[in-house]
Amino acid sequence: MALAGFALSLPLQARQRPNIVFFLVDDMGWQETSVPFWERPTPLNNRYHTPNMERLANMGVKFTQAYACAISSPSRCSLLSGMNAARHRVTNWTIHFNRTTDSPSDSVDLPEWNCNGIQPEKAQSNTNFGRATFITPLPQLLHDHGYYTILCGKAHFGAQQTPGENPLEMGFDINIAGAANGGPGSYLAAENYGHGDFHVGGLEKYYEKGTFLTEALTLEAIEYLKKPIAEKKPFFLYMSHYAIHIPYQPDTRFTSNYQDRDGQGVYDEQLKARLNKSEINHAALVEGMDKSLGDLMDFLEQHPKTAQNTIIIFISDNGGQGVAVRQGREDYDQNWPARAGKGSAYLGGIKEPMIVYWPKVTKAGTVNDNRVMIEDFFPSLLEMAGVKSYKTLQNVDGVSFVDLLKQPNKRRERTFIWHFPNIWTTGVSREEGYGAYSAIMKGDYHLVYFWETREKHLFNIKEDIGERNDISTAQPILTQQLAQELSDSLRAYSAQRPTWKRNKQQVPWPDEP
Known part of the structure; x- marks a missing residue:
């Protein structure tokens, strides 16, 4: 009888576990939103239209001291492993098997970092290659504890021709358009969402519809959420947008919001000039991403019991672009008042917008100034999911911030370490923190x-x-x-x-x- 009672209790326990929507944006700077993450609003906040981020911040808690690595792959590998980048050694962005992406240095030879990325623990016995870190992935642990796990969008965990490039090998039940590519070849359906190494695959049904990539991913995510909701199974949606990574192509649903009637860019108080075409497209990418957030929130609210038990977390993977692809004074205007941008050691490269909403836990419309690091999400999400007993192949460096959500007045000191013994790209200045x-x-x-x-x-x-x-x-x-x-x-x-x-x-x- 005791055994039968235990078996019957499992579905009830599963239903009580919170669902988790982890909404990750690519290359979004901490000021590229109408939600201020500084001590006061800035001209950059006035440029962007992100009503759904405002909505989420009003529902939950805004973290003003959230940090990540300055480059995509290191952050994403820290997120899935809980390891500091210095430990997992995936310190630059990954793409090709056994090939680095470093630009050369005149004075030093760069170390043989793990250019093949992170790899699932289960692949150790039948995988014969080096320059990778084997881990027990976060989605695998959630899956093993009863969660229906969905990746939608960018993965960028492992190099091509490795198990780590496939999210299904990392513990996801569903993979929507995730692979080794670190960006989209194109956001445009007319261009088949790019080609070659940066083709976004699996979305062929949207080609003839002309659906912008951000919208296609959102539609797919909503469709795949219907199954766990119908089955009353807890889910983990890793909503990992390719937006707002280059190329800055026009999301015509929103470009008109940044132009006047003559098609000229609106005057921008930060730049003291009209927005150019690239900056118009960039702002529209941001607003399209925000619409995706709103669409997901609207869908959840159509299922009230699900919404009442769903945690929503918003963050970016690194700082916003601060280089010449952007309009304005390079490394100054783009992430102001922070210095520089993506790839830089300075705050513009590592400071992130972060919002957490946890029904009946977080207090609406609050601000938390405690520091949070990207590897902290690994233990935090597991604690939120009620996963208390687990083992990992790797040493977890992150520290759960769940106590900060439950005790908003709690203060704690954290010391953070960044390690980037690499050269990200050419044409950037070491004076601005690159190198x-x-x-x-x-x-x-x-x-x-x-x-x-x-x-x-x-x-x-x-x-x-x-x-x-x-x-x-x-x-x-x-x-x-x-x-x-x-x-x-x-x-x-x-x-x-x-x-x-x-x-x-x-x-x-x-x-x-």
């Missing part, structure tokens, strides 16, 4: 160490969010203390280092003379 670097954020201070030059830059980000005033010379003791803590952490992670071209010796740690 091979490691960094630490502790208290009010952000220290960045550049491997190619051994320079250390220190900023008080509370007083100087734009990181324009390097105080490392004025604060030598603090600089050395932070360099020591950064180095100790990197050594503990067994982090990789570049080597000097001139003598083939490893570049010293930040704390070494």
Whole structure:
């Protein structure tokens, strides 16, 4: 009788578990929204129309100190593994099997980072290749504990020709358009959503309809949610949009919102100029992404019992673009008041918009200034799902933030580490935080160490969010203390280092003379 009673209780327990919609945007800067994530609204907030982000923020809690890696693959691998990028070693973006994506350096040879990405634990025994990190993936754990798991959109976990490129191998029951590609070849159905390495596959039925990619993904996600809702099974929807990654193509549903009657871009107070075509398209991509969020929320509300038991989490994977593809003063206007953008060690590259709504847990319309890091989502989502007993192949570095949701007045100190011993791309300035670097954020201070030059830059980000005033010379003791803590952490992670071209010796740690 006891055994039978236990068996009968399982469906009830499953129904009581919260559903989770994890809404991840690609390349969205912390200010590219009408929701202010700073101490006050900015001109950038006035440029964008994101009413559904406003709606979600009014329903839940807005985190103003959320961070990720400065590049897509490292963030996504940290999310699925709970590991710091220094530990999982997928430190740049992935695409081809056994091939790196680094741009060259004149002074150092870059380390052999894990360019094949993260791979599922179950593939260890029948996979014979290196330069990868085997993990117990987050969706696999959720699946094993009764969740119906859906990936919709961008995956970018593993290189081509590896198990990790296929979300179904990572614990997802359903894969909608996810593969090894780190961006869309095209958002346009007329162009079959791109071709070659960046083709977005599996959406052929939308070609003749002319459906914009963001909308096609939303329609697919809603369709696949109907099954677990009908079966009263808890679900995990990893809604991972390709938007707002380049190419900035026109989502004609929204481009008119950023143009006048003559088709000219509207005047923008941040730029002190009319928006150019690229910036019009960029803003429309943002609004199209926001519509997707609203459509998902509307669909859930059509199923009230489901909506009342569904957590919605919103975040981006790295900072917004700050380089020449964007209009304005490069590395200044795009993520203002933060400096630089995607790929940079500075705040413009790592600071993210984050909102959490958990029915009956989060308090509506609140703000939380505690710091959260991308690897924190691994233990947090499992705790939200009620998954208490689990084992992982990997060492989990993230810390759950569920206590911050349940106790909004709680304050805690966190020290964060970034490690990027790589060169992201050409044509960017090391002065703006690009290049091979490691960094630490502790208290009010952000220290960045550049491997190619051994320079250390220190900023008080509370007083100087734009990181324009390097105080490392004025604060030598603090600089050395932070360099020591950064180095100790990197050594503990067994982090990789570049080597000097001139003598083939490893570049010293930040704390070494």
